[in-house]
Amino acid sequence: MKPHDFLAVEFESHRPHLKAVAYRMLGSLTEAEDAVQEAWLRLARSNADDIDNLEGWLTTVVGRVCLDMLRSRKVRREDPLEDRLPDPVVSRDDASDAGDPEQQALLADSVGLALLVVLESLTPAERLAFVLHDMFGLPFEEIAPIVDRTPATAKKLASRARQRVRGAAPSPDPDLADQRRVVDAFMAAARGGDFDALLAVLDPDVVLRVDGGTLAGGMKIVRGAAAVAGGASTFHRTTAVVGHPALINGVAGLIITSDGQPISVMSFTIADGKIATIDILSDLDRLSGLDLADVIG
Numbered sequence: 001m002k003p004h005d006f007l008a009v010e011f012e013s014h015r016p017h018l019k020a021v022a023y024r025m026l027g028s029l030t031e032a033e034d035a036v037q038e039a040w041l042r043l044a045r046s047n048a049d050d051i052d053n054l055e056g057w058l059t060t061v062v063g064r065v066c067l068d069m070l071r072s073r074k075v076r077r078e079d080p081l082e083d084r085l086p087d088p089v090v091s092r093d094d095a096s097d098a099g100d101p102e103q104q105a106l107l108a109d110s111v112g113l114a115l116l117v118v119l120e121s122l123t124p125a126e127r128l129a130f131v132l133h134d135m136f137g138l139p140f141e142e143i144a145p146i147v148d149r150t151p152a153t154a155k156k157l158a159s160r161a162r163q164r165v166r167g168a169a170p171s172p173d174p175d176l177a178d179q180r181r182v183v184d185a186f187m188a189a190a191r192g193g194d195f196d197a198l199l200a201v202l203d204p205d206v207v208l209r210v211d212g213g214t215l216a217g218g219m220k221i222v223r224g225a226a227a228v229a230g231g232a233s234t235f236h237r238t239t240a241v242v243g244h245p246a247l248i249n250g251v252a253g254l255i256i257t258s259d260g261q262p263i264s265v266m267s268f269t270i271a272d273g274k275i276a277t278i279d280i281l282s283d284l285d286r287l288s289g290l291d292l293a294d295v296i297g
Contacts, residue, residue, distance in 0.1 A: 213283030
């Protein structure tokens with residue numbers, strides 16, 4: 001095998017890990033792919049014989065690329081991801097694709113949409129320090145040069161990010177069957193227009209985010225059980241839609257279709273047996289870019 005071919009094989013073995021890092025950094029599957037491809041280009045131009053720890057080297061490169069992309073995003077202020085939901089990772093409810101290493105890496109640690117939304121609110125440096133240290137265990141001595149800080153300052157960046165995440169992103173209940181029962185109860189109450197039954201499954205401080213895309217005015221946010229239940233209780237008036245069980249970023253969710261065509265992806269964060277967040281992507285342009293055919297079957 002030629003040296004370049006061997007390097008390509010080695011790189012591919014690290015691709016799932018690198019894409020998982022980039023996805024958590026960027027919240028965009030397309031941009032994550034771009035960041036991973038840039039890492040390959042830099043590796044191909046480097047002297048690989050001088051690299052002792054290839055995964056660590058590649059993780060650092062992807063971190064730098066993502067940091068530059070986040071900073072550029074802030075400067076351009078073009079379609080900021082703070083004003084839209086991150087890309088969802090959609091899989092079948094029976095987890096039949098669990099053998100896919102890339103899918104496994106993307107779904108590890110239940111990095112749901114609610115957590116990714118909070119990560120969008122961090123500064124680029126805070127996000128990098130938190131993702132690389134808290135999610136992937138990189139020491140602060142390796143993170144510090146990426147953000148041009150000392151290890152102590154990098155630790156403070158991660159600590160600030162951690163506090164914001166803990167306060168704003170509830171941890172989902174671990175049992176998928178329990179999650180599904182709560183989602184099914186929510187949908188049954190919504191279809192029946194049962195306001196009290198909806199209140200029973202919603203956390204009092206539930207947050208509903210709906211991203212309909214630019215043409216629909218961007219992301220709309222509704223807070224509080226009464227307001228969310230009031231909107232959901234009108235769902236029974238829409239009879240032509242079907243909810244297909246799915247896993248959205250590893251937690252219980254739904255693909256909503258009308259006449260067989262996807263019109264929204266719904267992700268639920270179930271915490272302590274109640275729905276803490278509902279994230280709905282209904283931007284038809286973005287939905288068209290997701291591979292949902294196998295899920296809605």
